[in-house]
């Protein structure tokens with residue numbers, strides 16, 4: 495199938511882009527970034543936007559910078575940009591590891607980090623990482639700029655706090671101290687498929703005991719989230735099998751797993767047990 499008719503706009507500046515979006519949003523005007531989610535849904539006519547505001551020619555949106563202890567990821571930075579560490583320390587390594595689980599080579603070369611966040615698929619790896627590390631999103635419209643915390647940004651399946659006239663211009667992640675241990679694990683049927691469950695585990699050690707634990711799961715509930723019960727099971731414990739199994743068990747009991755045509759809620763809960771434990775084991779070896 496071919497997409498329904500739409501008008502294409504190619505602004506060159508961010509001011510032009512937000513002004514255009516404000517004008518066309520009431521006629522289902524949409525931002526076009528990498529097009530790797532939007533264009534297939536248009537081809538199937540699941541989406542029929544009247545206008546596309548292509549942000550690929552907007553100056554400055556392809557920047558990846560480190561500022562004030564944060565990695566700043568512009569709206570047009572592609573998944574492939576993370577293939578090698580983009581910053582010093584554990585954060586760069588974690589992002590490089592995660593990137594290799596996203597889709598396939600051609601999609602990674604075109605799809606964008608921020609496009610994934612705006613699309614908010616429950617199984618998106620970048621949405622999970624932003625949630626685990628309490629990242630923030632910078633949204634811009636013709637009426638100004640606002641910063642939204644990850645825990646407020648993701649609001650359900652493919653639903654975010656972005657207004658229809660807002661462009662997500664940047665995502666920010668805190669740089670992690672050098673001694674931070676990070677692990678990621680996802681389960682999918684084939685390489686490149688969306689995850690049926692995924693987890694990020696992060697912690698540091700103080701006197702041999704776990705401090706500042708973070709455990710987040712994705713692909714399980716309508717949006718990724720940190721699991722406080724699992725983090726409590728880790729805090730103050732010695733890293734190792736006993737603590738990791740306790741945290742994974744707590745995560746499994748805490749989630750309200752989604753069900754779909756091929757995956758029962760029960761199986762997905764079992765996957766949470768496995769992916770959480772493995773993410774923590776990988777963190778220990780990082």
Ligand SMILES: Cc1cc2nc3c(=O)[nH]c(=O)nc-3n(C[C@H](O)[C@H](O)[C@H](O)COP(=O)(O)OP(=O)(O)OC[C@H]3O[C@@H](n4cnc5c(N)ncnc54)[C@H](O)[C@@H]3O)c2cc1C
Pocket residue numbers: 524525526527528529530531532533534569595596597598601604605606607608609610612613615617618619620656660661662663686687688689
């Ligand atoms: C076969 C296949 C496998 C895939 N596997 C995975 C996977 O394993 N993991 C994964 O996470 N993703 C996967 N994807 C999706 C891919 O990562 C997309 O690149 C990503 O979801 C969307 O990014 P994009 O830049 O292509 O956005 P687009 O397709 O251009 O846009 C997606 C949506 O977000 C909106 N949008 C995009 N950017 C912005 C912005 N800056 N501000 C406001 N709104 C914006 C658009 O209007 C649209 O509604 C897969 C896709 C395909 C086709």
